[in-house]
Amino acid sequence: MPPSDVAPESLPFSQLGLAEPLLLALADVGYETPSPIQAATIPPLLAGRDVLGQAQTGTGKTAAFALPVLSRLDLSRTKPQALVLAPTRELAIQVAEAFQRYAVKLPGFHVLPIYGGQSYGPQLGGLKRGVHVVVGTPGRVIDHLDRGSLDLSQLSTLVLDEADEMLRMGFIDDVEAVLKKTPASRQIALFSATMPSQIKRIAQTYLRDPVEIAIRTKTTTAANIRQRYWYVSGMQKLDALTRILEAEPFEAMIVFARTKSATEELAQKLQARGFGAAAINGDVQQAQRERLIQQLRDGKLDILVATDVAARGLDVERISHVLNYDIPTDTEAYVHRIGRTGRAGRSGEAILFVAPREKRMLQAIERATRQPIAEMQLPSVEAVNDQRITKFKQRIADALAADDLGPFRQLVEQFERESNAPAVEIAAALAKLVQGEQPLLLQAPERFVRPADAARAPRDARFERPAREKPAFQRPMRDERPAGMPPARHAPGPVDSPTQSQHPAAGMRHDDERRDARGHEHPAARTETRPPRSHHAEERERRPRRDEGPHQPDAGFETFRVEVGSAHGVKPGNIVGAIANEAGLDSKHIGRVDIRDDHSLVDLPEGMPAEIFRHLKKVWVSGQQLRITRGSEAHEGGKPRKSGKPPSFDRGGGRPGRDDRGGADRVGGDRAGLDRPRRRPPGKPSR
CATH class of the missing domain: 3.40.50.300 (P-loop containing nucleotide triphosphate hydrolases)
Known part of the structure; x- marks a missing residue:
């Protein structure tokens, strides 16, 4: 049809x-x-x-x-x-x-x-x-x-x-x-x-x-809405939102969360941090909804935390910002969300929080809106502290302008005589009393590195250690877990609650390696220059090089030797995919890859942590263990193979070159309670 x-x-x-x-x-x-x-x-x-x-x-x-x-x-x-x-x-x-x-x-x-x-x-x-x-x-x-x-x-x-x-x-x-x-x-x-x-x-x-x-996407957004995203990394989203609220000038803001309970929880946390916020979702009665919207219009309320459904039809001119605390499930919802700002010819701001595994949705949103979305820098600690000090001084100025200071002045003078304390110390004590338990100034956190900063990051900040791999599943909000279902504490079996991803095993198949399933090189794999044209590994593949002389890494990189080369049928994308997956390193931060006859040289950021170095030694690519070493020295324990056909793992269907599964039957035997299979030499059929 x-x-x-x-x-x-x-x-x-x-x-x-x-x-x-x-x-x-x-x-x-x-x-x-x-x-x-x-x-x-x-x-x-x-x-x-x-x-x-x-x-x-x-x-x-x-x-x-x-x-x-x-x-x-x-x-x-x-x-x-x-x-x-x-x-x-x-x-x-x-x-x-x-x-x-x-x-x-x-x-x-x-x-x-x-x-x-x-x-x-x-x-x-x-x-x-x-x-x-x-x-x-x-x-x-x-x-x-x-x-x-x-x-x-x-x-x-x-x-x-x-x-x-x-x-x-x-x-x-x-x-x-x-x-x-x-x-x-x-x-x-x-x-x-x-x-x-x-x-x-x-x-x-x-x-x-x-x-x-x-289904053809027809959504676009108004040109008067500036769109930005923050890559969620190294800081809790609530802390990031707090910084934005404190340092970014705004009239009124809608913060979008995915579930009803999330709106209520987030609104309560913002209230505890001193912000005038309220939740609006499908459980809010119409009369209460109308009161909240009127308070937003009148300036008595500045922040609404809303679900998609609850915010539909919301038209308040003073909404200057829309913040997507949870990324929407589809591009149409995003367009509807940010359409709450930039009304009546005014300019608007749209901010999107993007977790690492939500980058594909970010790209989809850019395609749907036909606009690039710029990455934003969070306000610095200094900027937030400047704002806090300015606001605190303004509170003092407003209090000094009041006419009813007489009783308080007498109390301070009396206390000064009785305690023999300087007036400035008394004023400081009163200021601390007014501030309460919340610190006046933020403390600078330990430095974290976003992926965009990784190219200039110091040493091992660019690597994620396999032992600390991020969880594959986020713990759901309270209303997302079935009744009676305990929170997950162990590695995944069947997922009846979100689970932690497991430590990557040596020898697994790299499903996102960019190569032809028959081992052929993609047409895009034809350049040897850096930087890469995109973040995809298949567009990073370089023409194999023979032993042509010394390999000089670029600044900030060091050269590593891996014991797999053109004789084994390897392509640069195989090596890039394996290292990116196993080291937790974005493929765009992997430098030049030189494929030699019996080995390859790859440039990686300086300062690889020892645990990652040890882990990469055991990784299998094209039927060979990487046995990675620094520089160009040969691996200890034997001379690399210099010739021979690329290994083939025959699965019974006679289909050659399926080696990107990396010797699947070498993995997990002890841990899974299975008998460990005997290791086969490269190139020998699996059965």
């Missing part, structure tokens, strides 16, 4: 046929009306039809497939009923979190993210205990299928999310391999921002009479 360019008239979620527990969960987070992709996709998926959807990131497509999948689950079964393939570990984690958020009213529901960079033990344990939905990257999913640990015999729905991105990253062969191992009766939902020929071929081959849906 022809694609639908425009979604049908938006019905509320309650009329789309979703299960009642899902409607309750949506109401809790303030969602009432579906986005165009959701309105067009949910009904056919509920009816069991295949869907071919064309929509950009940020249009709400995760909910478009997650909600119907959840509606059709049989929670009494413990084998996976739905599998979602995503191109990167970050997206896999986000999708799993979304499933958990929407399933908060489904007791006993389990979702498990499986991806490269996490040890196999927790994933194997989770699959053994039973899950309803698996969200994974293609390589790790195939690994589990080959191990026999992932059973798709009861699979009813397969979702391919961001299929064009999986094609671009070289995983399309993996995707087809998964498709061939799913039951013939399964339903398929394929989503892609673009429709290149290979994606169309997959759709024609594997989808049965799909409903075709195309």
Whole structure:
């Protein structure tokens, strides 16, 4: 059937046929009306039809497939009923979190993210205990299928999310391999921002009479709204918000949070810090809502903490700032949010807090608004303290201008005579008394480094130690955890509450390495110059170099030798992806990569911590351990291999070059309670 360019008239979620527990969960987070992709996709998926959807990131497509999948689950079964393939570990984690958020009213529901960079033990344990939905990257999913640990015999729905991105990253062969191992009766939902020929071929081959849906983004924002974002790193969001409120001049501000309970909690915390703030959400009665809005208009209230639904239709001219404390779930919501400022021809300010794993949504917002969003610097401690001192002095000046100081003057004079204390000391004591328990001045925190500053950061500030890896799942707000569900304290099995990501294991598949699944170099991999043209590793790949002479690192970098080279079929993107994943280092801060015959040289920021250095020695790339050493000296313990075919890990299908799984069967044996497999020499078939 022809694609639908425009979604049908938006019905509320309650009329789309979703299960009642899902409607309750949506109401809790303030969602009432579906986005165009959701309105067009949910009904056919509920009816069991295949869907071919064309929509950009940020249009709400995760909910478009997650909600119907959840509606059709049989929670009494413990084998996976739905599998979602995503191109990167970050997206896999986000999708799993979304499933958990929407399933908060489904007791006993389990979702498990499986991806490269996490040890196999927790994933194997989770699959053994039973899950309803698996969200994974293609390589790790195939690994589990080959191990026999992932059973798709009861699979009813397969979702391919961001299929064009999986094609671009070289995983399309993996995707087809998964498709061939799913039951013939399964339903398929394929989503892609673009429709290149290979994606169309997959759709024609594997989808049965799909409903075709195309949603075109038309949102733009007013040019009189200045948009900025702050990259959440090293400081709590509440502290960052406090700094902005203290140092940034504003008339009135709306702060957007994701849930009702979050608005109330944040408003209370701001009140405790001395700000006039109130929460407005779906639970606020209409009369109270009108009173709060009138107080905002009259200047009696300066800060409203709101959910998306509660702020719709809000039109108050004095709102100078909109701050997105929680990033919205789709670009349309963002446009509606920031439209609360810049009204009646006035200028407005929009600030967005972006967590590390929300960078894709930031990019989607920039595309949707057709405007770049500049990164902002938080007000410094000095700027905040200057503002505090200025305001305190103004309070003193206002008090001095009052006419009723007589009794207080007499009291101070009397105390001065009795205590023999100087008047200035008495004034200082009174000032401290007025200030209360909150310190007058901020103390400078320990320096932290944002990714944008990393290129000039000192030594190991640019590295994240694997032992302190950030949690893959954030702990939910109080209203997002199912009743009776204890907070997670251990590594993930099936995710029935958010979990901590595991320490990356040596030898895992780097699913976000930028290379062709057959080992071919991408067309973009044709330059040797720095800096890179983008943050994507495939655009950083350099033409392999032979042993041409000394390798000189740039300032701030030092050269490391890794024992994998062109003889092993390695590409620069393989090395960049492995080091970026395992060292917690943004790939844009990895310098030049020289591929030699039997080894490679890579420039990394100076001051690599010892624990990361030791960890990288054990990482596998293209079937070889990196065995990283400083400078160009050979690795101790043997001469590197100088010739031979690139290793192939034959999985039984005769498909060569699948070495970016990095020797999956070397990982996690002891930790998972399995027998440790014997290490095979590179190039030897796995079975």
